[in-house]
Amino acid sequence: METLSVRTSSRTDLRDITGEVAAAVAAGGVSEGICVVYVPHTTAGVTINENADPAVRSDIAATLERMVPWEGPYRHSEGNSAAHVKATLVGFSAVVPVTGGRLALGTWQGIYFCEFDGPRTRKVHVRVIPAH
Amino acid sequence: METLSVRTSSRTDLRDITGEVAAAVAAGGVSEGICVVYVPHTTAGVTINENADPAVRSDIAATLERMVPWEGPYRHSEGNSAAHVKATLVGFSAVVPVTGGRLALGTWQGIYFCEFDGPRTRKVHVRVIPAH
């Protein structure tokens, strides 16, 4: 299992980690299987989405903010409940097939670490499982 | 890895692909393991839900539309930001255990391809991983 370090730069920060995950897959030497990208935090998650227009990422972030506003009403005393809810909505793992030794991402897909309570330095685990 | 082709027929279309996924699992010959259903697009996803009353699917589609309206405000110039957000909310993969050579779905569960920017012809990858 490889563990990446991700430095985020604002409260909400959808950060492209496709290259780092692809490198971990290449290093793993598995030709056919799956790759699990796992976020071991509770106010950050991981998703897949468009790798072309950065406006897609800002639209995702802004829409999540409208759905789950930072200002409550919330009970959790740390004041970051919205980040916990957003992480549950996008999820803590992405599972992508590996074929021919590479991630089987679609043409327009990238893998995004989703910071919802930054800026922080975060960890991401990358685990590759063979199909045979 | 098997790749299915899915033809959707409207902008939002939750389409039952349980039979095709089950056939791919049967063809794979794995008795105990997991099945990963993966959508390599950015405006479509995959979920699991009730296979009995089709009103459940229309309620899911309508509720997502209320949460993430097609009309902005969005920045992405292609005009389909809502579809990107909805795909991130439902997710791009479904992971289902395989036991006795079959999907371990619950009695009322079906697997649904979730089109959010159709109609289009889409791909779905099905990857089976053995437990031993």
Next chain:
Amino acid sequence: METLSVRTSSRTDLRDITGEVAAAVAAGGVSEGICVVYVPHTTAGVTINENADPAVRSDIAATLERMVPWEGPYRHSEGNSAAHVKATLVGFSAVVPVTGGRLALGTWQGIYFCEFDGPRTRKVHVRVIPAH
């Protein structure tokens, strides 16, 4: 594959099942791999989130309720459409790396069964897949 039984006690009930899942992983004897926690229902799901302050869980439940109100408008005649939508939003599986024979959860992470139409007795499948 191990199957847990979970008894929920209210309509919405986010229930910590980390201990039971960890025990299943330990019993499986896999040192390096992944653990798939799978919910075979359509009005319940599974998520990961903070294991310290229980207010986080009540904030997640309350925010989902604001996003997806129990009272419609819905078409599904059973009256529990909101539970179906919430389950699709949190998802039906959690995938967590296993390393050194244990779940690679972050310090603050717990695994939560998410009941959205209880109280009921529910099942959860736990499947461990080795990396080698």
